[in-house]
Amino acid sequence: MKNFNNKIKTIIILGAPGSGKGTQSALLSEKLGFYYFETSKVGEEKINRAKKGGYVSIDGKKYYFEEEKKLWQSGKLWSPPFVAAFVQEKIKELALSKQNIIFAGSPRTVYEGEKIIPLLKKLYGKESIVVILIEQSAEASIFRNSNRRICELVRHPILYSKETIKLKKCPLDGSKLLRRKGLDDPETIKVRLKEYRERTLPLVDFFKKQNLKIKKVNGEQSVADVFNDILKSLT
Ligand SMILES: [Zn+2]
Numbered sequence: 589m590k591n592f593n594n595k596i597k598t599i600i601i602l603g604a605p606g607s608g609k610g611t612q613s614a615l616l617s618e619k620l621g622f623y624y625f626e627t628s629k630v631g632e633e634k635i636n637r638a639k640k641g642g643y644v645s646i647d648g649k650k651y652y653f654e655e656e657k658k659l660w661q662s663g664k665l666w667s668p669p670f671v672a673a674f675v676q677e678k679i680k681e682l683a684l685s686k687q688n689i690i691f692a693g694s695p696r697t698v699y700e701g702e703k704i705i706p707l708l709k710k711l712y713g714k715e716s717i718v719v720i721l722i723e724q725s726a727e728a729s730i731f732r733n734s735n736r737r738i739c740e741l742v743r744h745p746i747l748y749s750k751e752t753i754k755l756k757k758c759p760l761d762g763s764k765l766l767r768r769k770g771l772d773d774p775e776t777i778k779v780r781l782k783e784y785r786e787r788t789l790p791l792v793d794f795f796k797k798q799n800l801k802i803k804k805v806n807g808e809q810s811v812a813d814v815f816n817d818i819l820k821s822l823t
Pocket residue numbers: 739740741742743744758759760761762763
């Protein structure tokens with residue numbers, strides 16, 4: 589990419605549910621060749637593969653997969669130590685194979701930030717991290733979430749917009765488009781937005797204290813316009 593700042597090795601995309609984090613991260617990953625770290629997908633896979641009664645033990649405390657699953661289904665965030673542990677593990681693996689990373693969904697609490705940012709600084713360098721904050725009103729977030737679909741095959745997120753309203757099949761692989769049961773119900777979305785405001789947004793101050801570059805992008809535009817603004821902010 590022309591004018592891309594080559595110091596950038598890890599990009600953290602922050603935004604409310606329905607702000608298009610997933611869509612933008614997938615596009616950026618394709619454009620820049622960065623690894624797309626989709627925290628919710630990695631976590632869900634762990635939970636779905638877990639045996640009944642299974643847990644992970646962190647600092648002497650047990651985190652049961654079934655409990656984490658219930659939190660997630662109700663719109664709440666996973667226990668921070670549970671997420672931080674598998675995210676740290678994956679970051680170390682990616683750094684070993686020298687892969688640059690785009691995070692959509694990590695860190696999601698200040699606790700996770702405290703675990704993840706120092707690790708990224710150590711493995712990728714202090715100047716390598718950029719945070720992109722996709723800004724969007726609560727109304728827009730609720731509207732987009734309740735109209736969001738994902739594809740059956742790869743779970744490509746299809747954000748609601750005038751360009752996608754008539755789509756019946758995934759434009760990338762042709763599989764059926766579905767709604768995410770439970771997670772995108774209006775009541776669950778309200779919980780998710782509250783979690784975002786109260787537990788994720790405080791990360792902005794934490795990032796400032798960590799001297800990270802934070803770029804703000806207006807999320808209430810078409811997918812293409814948001815993408816172009818993000819690319820501009822990376823030059
Ligand atoms: Zn698809």
